[in-house]
Amino acid sequence: MAKIAPRAEDLLDWYDQHARTLPWRVPPLSNARPDPYRIWLSEVMLQQTTVAAVKEYFARFTALWPSVDDLAAAPDDRVMGEWAGLGYYARARNLLKCARVVSADHGGIFPDTEEGLQKLPGIGPYTAAAIAAIAFDRPAVVMDGNVERVMARLHDIHTPLPAAKPELKEQAAALTPDTRPGDYAQAVMDLGATICTPRSPACGICPWRDPCAARAAGTAPELPRKTPKKAKPTRRGIAYLARTADGHWLLEKRPDKGLLGGMLGWPGSPWADADPQEDPPLDADWHDVGEEALHTFTHFHLRLGLRVAQIGHSTDVIPTLYRRDTDAEFRLLSPGDFRPSDLPTIMRKAFDLGHGKLETLRDTRP
Numbered sequence: 001m002a003k004i005a006p007r008a009e010d011l012l013d014w015y016d017q018h019a020r021t022l023p024w025r026v027p028p029l030s031n032a033r034p035d036p037y038r039i040w041l042s043e044v045m046l047q048q049t050t051v052a053a054v055k056e057y058f059a060r061f062t063a064l065w066p067s068v069d070d071l072a073a074a075p076d077d078r079v080m081g082e083w084a085g086l087g088y089y090a091r092a093r094n095l096l097k098c099a100r101v102v103s104a105d106h107g108g109i110f111p112d113t114e115e116g117l118q119k120l121p122g123i124g125p126y127t128a129a130a131i132a133a134i135a136f137d138r139p140a141v142v143m144d145g146n147v148e149r150v151m152a153r154l155h156d157i158h159t160p161l162p163a164a165k166p167e168l169k170e171q172a173a174a175l176t177p178d179t180r181p182g183d184y185a186q187a188v189m190d191l192g193a194t195i196c197t198p199r200s201p202a203c204g205i206c207p208w209r210d211p212c213a214a215r216a217a218g219t220a221p222e223l224p225r226k227t228p229k230k231a232k233p234t235r236r237g238i239a240y241l242a243r244t245a246d247g248h249w250l251l252e253k254r255p256d257k258g259l260l261g262g263m264l265g266w267p268g269s270p271w272a273d274a275d276p277q278e279d280p281p282l283d284a285d286w287h288d289v290g291e292e293a294l295h296t297f298t299h300f301h302l303r304l305g306l307r308v309a310q311i312g313h314s315t316d317v318i319p320t321l322y323r324r325d326t327d328a329e330f331r332l333l334s335p336g337d338f339r340p341s342d343l344p345t346i347m348r349k350a351f352d353l354g355h356g357k358l359e360t361l362r363d364t365r366p
Helices: 008-018 036-046 053-063 068-072 076-083 090-105 112-117 126-134 143-153 164-175 181-192 213-217 314-320 343-358
Strands: 234-243 249-253 287-296 301-310 330-333
Touching: 008 181, 036 053, 036 068, 036 076, 036 090, 036 126, 053 076, 053 330, 068 090, 076 090, 112 126, 126 181, 143 164, 143 181, 143 213, 301 343
Parallel strands: 234 301
Antiparallel strands: 234 249, 249 330, 287 301
16 A cells, blocks of 8 residues: 655644634634734743643733833843743843844834844744744744654654754654744644644644655654753752841842843852752851752752841841852842842742742841
């Protein structure tokens, strides 16, 4: 029996009936055109993050900043605060840089080609392809984890990732149509997200079940193969939570470059593989909380010991602060300006563990 070739038309027919409803998406077979700003914003937010996690952030960002010009004019701290919790904070810094370039240099209009999009800050090959396809209906080859999984199964490719990426992209390119390429790109991603899932794929209702080589071979659940990851190391540090007698919180804005760059957080020691050395931002009666804030980043686990202190009045505290060998800057936030939700996840965890201990302390001066 001759092998059945997969067809983009079959997937598009399925997509027309089963497309996910997403806040940044234009439904298939509608006359509406996608807003490039909303597509770009969603794609940046979705990098290494799930759709479920992004929906709330997307709604809040587009309510606060409905256009790229609005976002470009927004204060850095406000944007970084609204981003808190999404992780990978370099994305937020690049989001602002990109918005400002588009606003200032392109009249608020995004380039409509992969090449033009990749010249913007924070837009790599995948994001450029996604925006070009979805926002501008260009026949760009969009490759995310869902598409890689679909292609590996469709063609029964056993080469482990990441080595398989060129072969998977070649197969994806061969299927990308010139007609409705934006809908097709979203259809493949929807297929991977809803039917060709990592575990227990629903092969019986898949529009590509007949041409799928892995389904025929019985290998679909084990694909794509992946090269085993190295174990993540554990780093340690200390975070210092201090509140003044008049309720101000002592925070530190981290340098723009590096992990959590540009974010507000608690002053603390460097994060290192060895046991951390005490490095408080000022002399005070520091109390060990007795618990650690735990968090996992892309490349390592972090364990933060916690110290808390009640310190003097805000006007008395500023002169006593010393600056370590860092570009970070100290800030005192009033009770009205301090929102724990604006902190990155690890710093919010530290607050959740430490503020109860802080409530039990007397108001002491350093």
